Each structure stands twice: as structure tokens, then as C-alpha cells.
Amino acid sequence: MEDRKQQMSQKSIDAVFAGLYAFTDIRGLLRKSAPQHILTPEEKEQILTAGNTIRTAIADIERDLI
Amino acid sequence: MIPAGNVDTRFVEEGFINLDPIQAAGRLTPEAMKAVISWGDGYSVCDHCHKPFRLDYVNNPPVADFHEEAAKWLNMDSVMLTPGARRAFQVVTGTLVGKGEPVVMTGMGHYTAYLSVEVVDGIVREIKPTPDHHITAEETANAIEDSIREVGTPKLVFVDAVDFMYGNMHEVKEIAKVAHQYDIPVLYNGVYTVGVLPVDGKKLGVDFIVGSGHKSMAAPAPSGLLAVNEEYADSITRTTKIQGNVTGRKFGIKQVGILGCSLMGDPVVGLIASFPTVKERVNHFDEELANHKIVTDALMSIEGTKVASEYPRRHTLTRMDTTESFNVTAQTHKKRGFFLSSGLAKRGITGIMPGVTKQWKFNTYGLTRPQAEYLADAFLDIAEENNLAIH
Numbered sequence: 209m210e211d212r213k214q215q216m217s218q219k220s221i222d223a224v225f226a227g228l229y230a231f232t233d234i235r236g237l238l239r240k241s242a243p244q245h246i247l248t249p250e251e252k253e254q255i256l257t258a259g260n261t262i263r264t265a266i267a268d269i270e271r272d273l274i
Numbered sequence: 275m276i277p278a279g280n281v282d283t284r285f286v287e288e289g290f291i292n293l294d295p296i297q298a299a300g301r302l303t304p305e306a307m308k309a310v311i312s313w314g315d316g317y318s319v320c321d322h323c324h325k326p327f328r329l330d331y332v333n334n335p336p337v338a339d340f341h342e343e344a345a346k347w348l349n350m351d352s353v354m355l356t357p358g359a360r361r362a363f364q365v366v367t368g369t370l371v372g373k374g375e376p377v378v379m380t381g382m383g384h385y386t387a388y389l390s391v392e393v394v395d396g397i398v399r400e401i402k403p404t405p406d407h408h409i410t411a412e413e414t415a416n417a418i419e420d421s422i423r424e425v426g427t428p429k430l431v432f433v434d435a436v437d438f439m440y441g442n443m444h445e446v447k448e449i450a451k452v453a454h455q456y457d458i459p460v461l462y463n464g465v466y467t468v469g470v471l472p473v474d475g476k477k478l479g480v481d482f483i484v485g486s487g488h489k490s491m492a493a494p495a496p497s498g499l500l501a502v503n504e505e506y507a508d509s510i511t512r513t514t515k516i517q518g519n520v521t522g523r524k525f526g527i528k529q530v531g532i533l534g535c536s537l538m539g540d541p542v543v544g545l546i547a548s549f550p551t552v553k554e555r556v557n558h559f560d561e562e563l564a565n566h567k568i569v570t571d572a573l574m575s576i577e578g579t580k581v582a583s584e585y586p587r588r589h590t591l592t593r594m595d596t597t598e599s600f601n602v603t604a605q606t607h608k609k610r611g612f613f614l615s616s617g618l619a620k621r622g623i624t625g626i627m628p629g630v631t632k633q634w635k636f637n638t639y640g641l642t643r644p645q646a647e648y649l650a651d652a653f654l655d656i657a658e659e660n661n662l663a664i665h
Contacts, residue, residue, distance in 0.1 A: 229308045236304035238288040240642055243622020 227265035441591030
């Protein structure tokens with residue numbers, strides 16, 4: 209098990225879930241604001257935060273796996 | 275829209291206000307949506323299943339804690355997870371009801387309540403609803419007396435806290451009191467209440483509480499729970515005694531009533547992940563009713579429109595009667611009765627049965643205030659567009 213831990217790319221795994229969860233936060237905001245999707249300033253801020261998390265996650269994955 | 279393999283991507287909740295009466299309180303929380311991403315694999319919750327190899331002993335994810343907390347939350351003595359409310363009904367009837375034995379139940383119950391009696395070859399004895407669609411303690415007593423006289427003492431009284439037909443609230447506490455005078459246990463069917471509004475088993479004086487995860491606890495289907503008071507805990511959660519006659523195999527402490535481990539993967543993890551939010555949201559049911567009122571007030575301002583459910587509303591699932599308003603329009607509209615659902619769809623609203631304009635149900639549970647206001651305006655717009663008078 210320890211050997212397997214050393215082999216797996218924990219950074220990429222973490223990044224995949226961080227990205228998916230950030231996308232889920234955006235999904236939640238779409239649900240709360242359907243059907244017009246008019247967001248409050250606070251919700252717009254949350255979109256920006258989620259976007260940053262997603263971008264960081266992708267960068268981490270690319271650095272780690274490519 | 276990009277499909278998920280050979281399955282379309284569903285975006286009803288992201289793109290629309292969904293008024294489907296059975297779907298409203300089962301929508302996942304963001305926490306549940308996240309949890310199901312990583313726990314979707316078949317036996318995922320069994321990663322950390324150790325001796326005695328039973329679901330309610332699993333600590334990661336915190337299934338064991340959930341059992342304890344849910345029992346405390348409902349003020350009952352123990353909880354069993356089930357794949358939906360219907361399986362909880364079946365566990366109870368399978369434990370208490372034998373062939374030819376009667377169960378008294380509301381005449382406004384879900385069909386699976388009836389089937390849960392049929393599967394054990396029991397007999398259903400209905401409680402007559404009042405003309406205004408309520409189940410009363412008085413009529414329950416009559417049903418019990420009739421049953422005793424005609425087929426025997428009922429083994430169970432099964433009562434819906436809020437029924438699916440009208441969203442009416444029924445006098446469970448009084449019914450439980452009556453049933454207990456005959457020493458008959460009471461099952462509280464809370465599929466529209468557990469996870470939606472506060473439920474206290476001891477205050478209600480009931481013996482069983484059934485909740486639906488996918489209907490009212492923001493969990494994936496099929497999920498549900500059966501909460502039991504101390505008196506019936508041993509019989510409901512009885513463990514296996516069977517032994518193979520050739521191999522001599524035995525099966526540890528698996529529970530017989532629910533056929534062992536009941537709820538795995540996404541349903542149980544979603545249920546657990548939503549639970550903190552669900553526990554909190556029941557304390558804000560007054561806000562849900564306030565949002566609902568915005569919509570029913572708008573609807574009732576359309577001449578000829580009535581609420582067919584009890585009024586004032588005590589639940590967000592409501593049956594409207596638009597026989598004298600939208601249904602009048604339907605007689606001459608080129609889309610006939612479909613004009614209403616089509617008009618709503620055009621405005622990003624779904625969940626009302628297409629083509630129906632006489633009596634129809636909707637549920638606003640979980641809508642935000644802006645969504646409730648938008649919905650109210652949409653109904654008024656449709657009325658105006660079709661020259662219905664608004665007061």
C-alpha cells in the first residue's frame with residue numbers, strides 16, 4: 209500500500225476533485241438562480257473564486273501529469 | 275448538450291424552476307452533489323467495512339454516526355436506512371402483519387403503502403377522508419372499530435402526515451392517541467415532512483417514522499429511513515438466525531427485515547452529505563411557506579382560481595383548482611390544455627403536468643425569494659396573455 213501511495217499522483221487526484229467541486233459550486237449557483245441566472249454581486253464573486261480554483265486545478269494537473 | 279456516454283445530460287434544475295410536487299425537496303444540496311462524484315462506485319461505502327460487517331457500523335463515510343444523529347433528530351430510539359420509504363413500509367408490515375391481518379390506513383396514501391400490505395397478504399382497511407380531504411382521529415376510531423368487527427384487530431395504523439394528493443396536514447398526534455387506546459402501533463408516513471419541517475416522534479407519540487431521502491432529504495434515489503421507538507426496535511432490527519442445512523453457513527448480525535445491508539453508494543453518501551443542511555433547513559419552513567404564499571396569492575388573484583388544498587396552506591405542495599380560469603381558456607386555445615405548461619416552459623418553468631388545466635399540483639419547496647416572485651409573475655403574465663381577469 210505504501211508503495212502504491214508513492215506511485216500515485218496525489219496532486220493530480222486532489223486537483224481533479226478540487227476542480228469538479230468548484231464546477232459543482234457553479235452548478236449550485238445556476239440552480240439557485242434559474243431560469244434567468246441573474247446573479248447577486250456576492251454570487252458573481254463566488255463564480256470568480258470557483259473559476260480560479262478550476263484554473264489552478266488544471267494547471268496543477270498539467271504540471272503533474274504531462 | 276453533451277451527453278454522458280449514451281445518457282443525455284439532465285439540466286432541468288440548472289435551466290428551469292421545477293415545480294414537480296415530488297421532486298422539490300429531493301433536489302441535492304451542493305454537498306451531496308460533490309459527495310456523489312467520488313462515492314458513485316458500486317460498493318464504495320464498503321471500503322472501510324470491518325467486523326461485524328454491517329452498514330450501520332461503517333465509520334468512513336460516517337454511516338454509523340448518521341444512524342445515531344438521525345434517530346436523535348427525529349426524537350426516536352433507532353434508525354434503519356432503507357432504499358426508499360416503500361421499503362421501510364415493507365419492513366414494518368413484514369414484521370407486524372401476517373396473512374389475512376388488517377392494517378388501517380388513510381385513503382389518501384401512496385400506492386406503495388397498499389402494496390406493502392399486499393406483499394404480506396394482509397388486508398387494507400381505509401380511514402374515510404372528510405369532505406375537505408382530511409384524515410381525522412374520529413374516522414380512524416371508526417375504521418378501527420369496523421375492522422375489529424369485520425376482520426379483526428388491526429396490526430398497524432398507517433397515517434400520512436401530509437398526503438400527496440392535496441398536501442394537507444393530518445392530525446397524527448390525535449390519531450396516534452386513538453390507535454394506542456386499542457394497543458395498535460402507529461406508522462407516521464413522513465415522506466413530505468421528514469427533511470422539510472420539524473418532526474418529533476415522541477411529541478407525536480408514534481411508533482415508526484418513515485422518511486424519504488429522495489423525496490424530502492435532498493438525497494439520491496432510492497433512499498429513505500425508518501425510525502423506530504424502543505418498544506419495536508428489537509423486532510424491526512432483528513438479526514438473522516438462519517443456517518444452511520448442508521453448509522452450516524450463518525450470516526452474523528445481518529438484519530432480516532431489510533435483507534442485510536440496505537443502502538450503499540451514492541444514495542447513502544448523498545443522504546449523509548445533505549444531512550447538516552437538511553437538519554438546518556427544517557427550522558426555516560416558515561420562509562418556505564412565505565415564498566409559497568407569494569405564488570398562491572398571485573394565482574388566487576386570477577379570477578376563478580381556487581386552492582383545492584386546505585387553506586391557509588401549511589405545506590408547499592398544493593393542489594390548485596383552475597377549472598374556472600385556465601381551463602376556460604383551454605376550451606378555445608389552439609394548444610388546448612397544453613397552453614399552460616407551454617406558457618410556463620417558455621418562461622423557464624417546468625414540473626406541472628402538461629395538458630392539465632382543471633386541477634393540478636405544484637411544490638415550491640426550495641425556491642429562493644426571487645424565484646418565487648418570478649414564478650408568481652409568470653402565472654400572472656400567462657393569465658393576462660389569455661385575457662383572464664386579475665384582481
